[in-house]
Amino acid sequence: MGWRRNRKTAAESEAIEVHTQAQEAAATAVDPAKPLLVVEGVERTFQTGGQPLHVLKGIHMELLPRQLVMLRGRSGSGKTTLLNMIGGLDQPSKGTIFFHGMPFHDMSDDQRTKVRRKEIGFIFQAYALMPLLSAYENVELSLRMAGVPGGEWKARVEHCLELVGLAKRMHHRPFELSGGEQQRVAIAKSIAHRPSLLLADEPTAELDSQMAAQIMSVFQTIIRTEQVTICMTTHDPTILEVADHVYEMVDGKFI
Template sequence: MKTAAGPRHEGPLVRAEGITKVFGHGTGAVTVLQGASLAIRPQSLVAIKGRSGSGKTTLLNILGALDRPTEGAVYYGDAEIGGLSEHKRNKLRRSKIGLIFQSFALVPMMSAYENVEFALRIAGIPAASHRSYAVEALELVGLKDRMRHRPFEMSGGEQQRVAIARAIAHKPSLILSDEPTAELDSRMGLQVMRVFTDLVKHEGMTIIMTTHDAAIMEIVDHVYALEDGRIVD
């Protein structure tokens, strides 16, 4: 598997400039991000760290076009995505971005293969490619022999790898992962990080993840710290 072909960008794949996010209004307003800026180069594994409530997940959602900033701009390649219509934002997520959630969010009565294939249907991948794409994704995360098992028949680490396979099956160029190892023990967490490093090195993907795990910060290419709503590089 290689990421889907697209325009070649010499600069950052993702860039955020002066991102401010305010929730609520008036005296009840809460400012989570204050002028946060970062640039993520292609084919890199990047961590965003910060204490609980620092705005890591909010920033990840904005980078993934799941939310809009109150102020500032986010660029995917050369395109500013904040002003896109909801339809175009959905299309960008389906084609270019893969999302991995901390809770795995697998459909419990579907097998690993069916969970991945279902995501391909949502992404609009032609039906004729579903099997090859799903099997390839599960093979990349080391679960080809377990693809007929359901989530309750798998360990936490295996479930997380199914979630990764689901996120990469449509061959996105960008993966966003919120605390992917938070619910795993250290051994399973390292298995997941091994999958991430392989995806970056061999499949050309770019991965941005949030974490507070010091061991993971030794593995990634770059760490951004969030303090008081700002990025400390």
């Protein structure tokens, strides 16, 4: 009798947990038709030698939830500058940027930093890993910096590294990993704090075509499982076919 009662209690607890998870999922559901980020009429001008250098010239774009968007263009076309604008690392000289409805273009540095810490992940071409830390410790560090409670670290780090196919290599340091594996660690690190937007600057530039294809496969997996939007820059025509949308940049404008 006691065994049946315990079994019932366990079943009830499981049902409550499932119901709670469903409620949380519903609460955080995102309207796929509503833009995550909107860029309107953005211009960026730098002063060089007393002369204005117009890098961005009236950019209009939208990022929809759970999409892979690519900014394609040659070096110097303005795509990295635009990525910095989207990520709040720089502000436009003119125009507006709304992220989750918030006026990114009108925020202070501190306000943008707080948004980035919670909502945006970055992947850099040079991986940006701490050389003396293992893959596990590199991902854990990102959770520390984001202020995630310590009790969540272990499960989240292991999940992210398993997601990118490095479950068996998590205790290796960067110099013990291939370029493709280091990029996967960088991806795991960038998604650990559960951002809604992931920005990647030429993430496949240092990789051969096979490794590049694997990284794009990882991107597609995390879009599906982590419910994240990815915006990346590239000049590699071989990976464009996996994108939901491609913006072609020439001389600071979309064509």
